[in-house]
Amino acid sequence: MENTIGGLGEFALIRRVTGRFPATGDVILGPGDDAAVVAAPDGRTVATTDLLVEGRHFRRDWSTARDVGHRAVAQNYADVVAMGARPTGLLIGFAAPADLPLEWAEEFTLGVRDECAVAGGAVVGGDTVGSTVLTVAITALGDLQGRAPVRRDGARPGDVVAYCGHLGLSAAGLALLTAGTDGPAACLDEYRRPSPPYAAGPEAARLGATAMLDVSDGLAQDLGHVCRASGVGIDLDPGLLRPAPELVEAVRILGGGPARASAFMVSGGEDHALAATFPEGTDLPDHWHRIGRVLPAAEGERHVTVAGRVPERTGWDHFPGE
Ligand SMILES: Nc1ncnc2c1ncn2[C@@H]1O[C@H](COP(=O)(O)OP(=O)(O)O)[C@@H](O)[C@H]1O
Ligand SMILES: Cc1ncc(C[n+]2csc(CCOP(=O)(O)OP(=O)(O)O)c2C)c(N)n1
Ligand SMILES: [Mg+2]
Ligand SMILES: [Mg+2]
Ligand SMILES: [Mg+2]
Secondary structure (H helix, E strand, C coil): CCCEHHHHCHHHHHHHHHCCCCCCCCEEECECECCCEECCCCCCEEEEEEEEEECCCECCCCCCHHHHHHHHHHHHHHHHHHCCCEEEEEEEEEEECCCCEHHHHHHHHHHHHHHHHHHCCEEEEEEEEECCCCEEEEEEEEECCCCCCCCCCCCCCCCEEEEECCCCHHHHHHHHHHHCCCCCHHHHHHHHCCCCCCCHHHHHHHHCCCEEEECCCCHHHHHHHHHHHHCEEEEECHHHCCCCHHHHHHHHHHCCCHHHHHHHHHHCCCCCCEEEEECCCCCCCCCCEEEEEEEECCCCCCCEEECCECCCCCCCCCCCCC
């Protein structure tokens, strides 16, 4: 039991973990009481939660504890900024077996701390329990800074579809790890520590985005949520889906041509890029890449197409049907 979380005990572990997290100006009362108090300057709080389960979202032989800490924060804050909000706080549910090395818990904590240093927001609480499956459940909070939230239901025919961040790198990294092959660091790193373009969320809101989400499951699948919520169709232009050189290199190693690179961009998730729709004529900064158009659609046609065709694969489903 030496040097495991079971050897240290629950409350000593909690003290050790919470001692690592600095407060920010949004924190009125941090960890230590029954609940934390976080300022909501505009009077409305964005709240979201995502789980990471060992074997399902990460493997300890593929990702370090620090990687998992970074990824857990990134996945959750991506949803906060996709509403157009600024990250303000995090709550960390930590379920782990007693024989988990203490070093893993410590390193995970440092990954969380370091991603918060990039994205903003403070860890204000959480929960620590014993479990057979190592699981991290994060709740993230954000501040809309007085703006309206950018929802999934505001896309209108004629809007431009654009993304900011990476597409397909993480899925290519996962494919490389699954194949047991080395490959471009950019792909492996993006799988282990996704890098959502945090500032682009509030930026898109200020630019007048009509709908936005982060790409967790796959571009086509996630934009499909916009289609259904907004009652529209979306057509992507394959000529505008330009793969990063590292993605092209990964596909060369994995075997496949431009179609496979395009498939990674269209259906690969977990880069946590932001995808948004903007009114035609919006002056978009260069880091927002135009990739398609919002179309009018009758019921049953509210889906994503690439050059008019429904892609073979659209993204991840935790419970795929038979
Ligand atoms: N078990 C649940 N109970 C309540 N709400 C849920 C549950 N699972 C998902 N949701 C909600 O359904 C929506 C879609 O979930 P999800 O696909 O996980 O979103 P995202 O990809 O943004 O993380 C979100 O608003 C989420 O809060
Ligand atoms: C070990 C491992 N196998 C497979 C995957 C691929 N994967 C797991 S969950 C997921 C989709 C995103 O996760 P989800 O829980 O659906 O997040 P949300 O959409 O709720 O943000 C993907 C692509 C992975 N990340 N790690
Ligand atoms: Mg989710
Ligand atoms: Mg999510
Ligand atoms: Mg999902």
